[in-house]
Amino acid sequence: MVLTISTSNNLADLSDEALMLSYQTGTAAAFDELYARHKGGLYRYVLRQLNNHDALAQEIFQDVWMKLINARLSYQVSAKFSTWLYRIAHNRLVDHWRSDKKIKQQVDYDEINSMDEDVLDSQRESEPQNQFQQTQTRQKILQAIDELPEEQRSAILLKEEGALSLAQIAEVTGVNRETVKSRLRYGIKRLQGILQPLRSVL
Amino acid sequence: MTRKTQDEFEQDKDLDILHEKYQAIATELPPESLDADILQAAHQAVDSQSHISRLKSSRRAWYVPAAYAAVLVLSLSVVLKLAFEPEYKSPEIPETDAMFPHEEALMQAEKSRLKQKLHILSEQKNIDQNRMLKQQSLKQQVVKPASQPKKSQQKIKKTRSHSKRARPDMAAPATIQSVGEMDEKAIASAGIKPETTQVTDKDQQARIKYLIKLYDLQQFEKLKLAMQDYRKDYPIGGDELGDEIESVMGKSESNKLPQVLRDWEQHNQ
Numbered sequence: 001m002v003l004t005i006s007t008s009n010n011l012a013d014l015s016d017e018a019l020m021l022s023y024q025t026g027t028a029a030a031f032d033e034l035y036a037r038h039k040g041g042l043y044r045y046v047l048r049q050l051n052n053h054d055a056l057a058q059e060i061f062q063d064v065w066m067k068l069i070n071a072r073l074s075y076q077v078s079a080k081f082s083t084w085l086y087r088i089a090h091n092r093l094v095d096h097w098r099s100d101k102k103i104k105q106q107v108d109y110d111e112i113n114s115m116d117e118d119v120l121d122s123q124r125e126s127e128p129q130n131q132f133q134q135t136q137t138r139q140k141i142l143q144a145i146d147e148l149p150e151e152q153r154s155a156i157l158l159k160e161e162g163a164l165s166l167a168q169i170a171e172v173t174g175v176n177r178e179t180v181k182s183r184l185r186y187g188i189k190r191l192q193g194i195l196q197p198l199r200s201v202l
Numbered sequence: 203m204t205r206k207t208q209d210e211f212e213q214d215k216d217l218d219i220l221h222e223k224y225q226a227i228a229t230e231l232p233p234e235s236l237d238a239d240i241l242q243a244a245h246q247a248v249d250s251q252s253h254i255s256r257l258k259s260s261r262r263a264w265y266v267p268a269a270y271a272a273v274l275v276l277s278l279s280v281v282l283k284l285a286f287e288p289e290y291k292s293p294e295i296p297e298t299d300a301m302f303p304h305e306e307a308l309m310q311a312e313k314s315r316l317k318q319k320l321h322i323l324s325e326q327k328n329i330d331q332n333r334m335l336k337q338q339s340l341k342q343q344v345v346k347p348a349s350q351p352k353k354s355q356q357k358i359k360k361t362r363s364h365s366k367r368a369r370p371d372m373a374a375p376a377t378i379q380s381v382g383e384m385d386e387k388a389i390a391s392a393g394i395k396p397e398t399t400q401v402t403d404k405d406q407q408a409r410i411k412y413l414i415k416l417y418d419l420q421q422f423e424k425l426k427l428a429m430q431d432y433r434k435d436y437p438i439g440g441d442e443l444g445d446e447i448e449s450v451m452g453k454s455e456s457n458k459l460p461q462v463l464r465d466w467e468q469h470n471q
């Protein structure tokens with residue numbers, strides 16, 4: 001038991017790359033640690049890219065991890081682990097969009113808004129005032145992110161969920177650093193409408 | 203350093219706001235069942251990997267030493283075979299002349315002919331020089347009758363008698379008009395041919411020498427061929443001229459075929 005704890009503590013101290021190498025050599029616990037570190041960010045990245053489509057997001061999320069498991073033996077520490085992981089995810093998403101000839105769902109936000117209004121009305125009655133405001137803000141932000149063009153959304157999500165730098169985002173998406181920078185700038189500009197009122201809150 | 207514009211400041215601020223707000227709302231996680239599935243798959247992959255490696259190592263337990271042993275046995279057998287095998291003798295290849303006797307004989311004949319010609323050319327030079335010396339000495343003998351009157355006169359008389367004997371149709375000169383005329387007559391009577399025919403004499407002498415050499419070396423086959431070739435140019439019966447020259451100029455300059463060769467020729471005809 002003591003040994004197990006100390007082992008798990010050791011794993012927690014290791015970097016992502018070291019954990020992946022450890023998993024490569026057959027330490028299953030190293031994968032547990034890696035999964036725990038990245039599952040949330042990756043899941044949300046996939047979920048947002050698929051317009052919060054849960055079932056599809058889960059399927060693709062699982063595919064990404066399976067690809068990683070199968071490719072473990074060929075893994076080399078040539079880049080940051082998270083860059084590798086998000087590149088697999090990005091490529092899987094691109095494949096999905098290509099294979100399904102995805103026509104981006106034009107979400108009828110008016111409908112959602114009216115639906116949200118109904119929900120909000122019911123919530124307004126049950127929740128305290130502060131909590132209600134938070135829920136409202138969340139909905140607005142997610143809606144605004146959904147409305148972004150694919151490239152801009154991808155850049156923002158990789159920054160927020162993957163905590164990747166401009167160079168790493170460039171590597172994942174296969175464009176240069178300046179392009180990533182401009183995509184982020186345009187994305188933020190589009191979000192300004194939502195973010196502006198929040199400034200006063202901050 | 204470039205200063206940030208107002209827009210850039212605002213964008214940075216917006217990014218900070220977005221970050222803060224997004225992190226506050228980003229709480230979605232995959233379902234626990236999905237977590238379990240993925241983790242199980244990861245563990246199974248590791249287990250199967252170790253199982254495969256175990257299988258590989260268990261296989262290696264018997265087939266690697268077996269392979270080593272097989273290689274050792276094979277290499278030993280090869281070495282032993284090489285060590286105790288009798289030395290290989292390649293089958294004797296028949297020589298070229300045995301394979302193609304006719305062609306070889308022709309080639310030999312051609313070679314000997316070429317050698318003969320080369321030999322003739324080299325000998326020709328020496329003979330020319332000797333002949334010139336002889337002529338000069340003969341002239342001196344003719345020009346200086348006072349110093350040795352009896353010997354020279356006897357020699358000239360002898361030459362004349364020889365010439366008469368050899369060529370009875372030729373009329374002998376009544377008197378010698380001058381030294382030059384006498385000179386020419388003496389040379390003519392000595393059987394020395396003019397410049398154009400000298401080449402033939404030299405050639406004949408050289409060929410005779412070659413025949414003698416072949417006889418001495420006992421190369422009778424070649425001798426036979428060379429003799430036939432010789433007889434084409436110098437038919438039987440021309441040796442009388444050689445006798446005359448021998449009597450005047452000495453044995454070395456003779457165009458006469460030696461008696462031994464004549465006998466051999468007669469015997470081998």
